[in-house]
Amino acid sequence: MNIIEGAFLTSNAYIAIVVSRFNYFINEKLLSGAIETLKRVGQVKDKNITVIWVPGAYELPLVANMLANSKNYNAIVALGTIIRGSTSHFDLISSECISSLSAVSIRTMIPVTCGVLTTENVEQAIERAGTKAGNKGTEAALAALEMINVLKLLNE
Template sequence: MFGADKGTADKLDGKKLHIGIVQARFNEGITNALAKACLDELLALGVPEKHIQHVLVPGALEVPVALQAMAESDRFDALIALGCIIRGETYHFELVANESGAGVTRLSLDYQLPIANAIITTENLEQAIARQTDKGRDAARVAVEMANLLEELS
């Protein structure tokens, strides 16, 4: 039926899903909190722990290459990118933020695979701390909802 909307519970049912997570280690206190919130939410949504693969990479610029390896494996229904980029005094912030974001988006489109981008970009550590838990949870919910949507559309 055109315009029919599955219930929220169906959209967020992770029982049959396989999810890959790539976490940047840089700003590890923040990225660990992002990962904990994300993993807790995936489990709460019913994703079996054995269906979650969580890998670490040095920083946000390395996240897309690990996501690409996961996408090419054809074992995942959705992927999640976790990282934290805090503005410094140089142009490096813009470079890392723009290139990591573009890489994540390109992979999602190229592989037609949902990738929840929770590489947070902030002006300072306080902003990152304020966002770490909600963004981690949001990433899990986006990954599950989009995986279910793409399955429905295929």
């Protein structure tokens, strides 16, 4: 039996984090979790981490696509928060954002991990940004580290 599993240590990796400015008070906590995880768990050097702020979640895929096409990064972490309101805007933005991020990853073969929260209310978002439900920025960073190593193993 052949089993391929990626580790988390990727000290020479270059990682971009694209983060939405909309809902900043939540996204800054996702960003802190992601950066801490990349540095502490992955041993990624400060100089190898690039953070790009964009207006909102809808803009995440465009910048992720540009970064992936540059081939300067081993992985891209997308962070944002989309909170349901009283219109269909939530459904449209969340669906487009997440499917477009996935499409970038598949098309470019660069891992684009999704730390985009899609919640019913602010309380749920806060829970997923470092309180009761953990930190989804941390989880997205861990996924990026592991995917870098899985792809490396598959390419060997």
